[in-house]
Amino acid sequence: MKEVKAFIHRGRIADIVHALEQAGFRHLSVIDVKGLLRALSEREQNYSIEIGERVTNEVKLEVFCEDEQADRAVQIIRLHGRTGQTLAGWVYQSTVDHAWPIDGRTDR
Template identity: 75%
Template sequence: MKEVKAYVHRGRVADIVHGLEQAGFVHLSVNDVKGLLSASSERERTYSIELGERVTNQVRLEVFCEDAEAAEAVALIRKHGRTGQRIGGWVYVSAVEEAWPIEGG
């Protein structure tokens, strides 16, 4: 199993999620984060008191999938995450050693 993690601009995440869902990827999580990506607009920028510098509001997207599906997930994220900037985010792939469902009963 693989974890595909991406740090993308907030304005691109809806298209990325829709693309992944249409391709059958359902094990997704989306979290707001702050990072140092180049902002695509001033609305993405804010000042972090904790870090003492300007940061960019961005999104961390996590997709869990079978090994053979990871390349497709990466391709979809890169396709739908484009911003027109030289670097519009980053995608990482990691191995997941084990995974278990949390059962309700």
């Protein structure tokens, strides 16, 4: 199993999620984060007292999928995450050693 993680501009997340869902990906998480991507506009930025500089409002997307689906997930994120900037975010891929469902059974 693979985890594909991406840090992208907030304005691109809806298109990415819809494209992933249309391609059959269902195990997704979307988390608001602050990072250092170059902002598309002033609305994406604010000053972080903790970091001591301007930060960009970004989204961290996590996709969990079978090994053979990971390349397709990366392609979709990179295609739909484009903003016209030279660098519009990052995509990472990691191996997941184990995954267990959370269910109502008590025998595990």
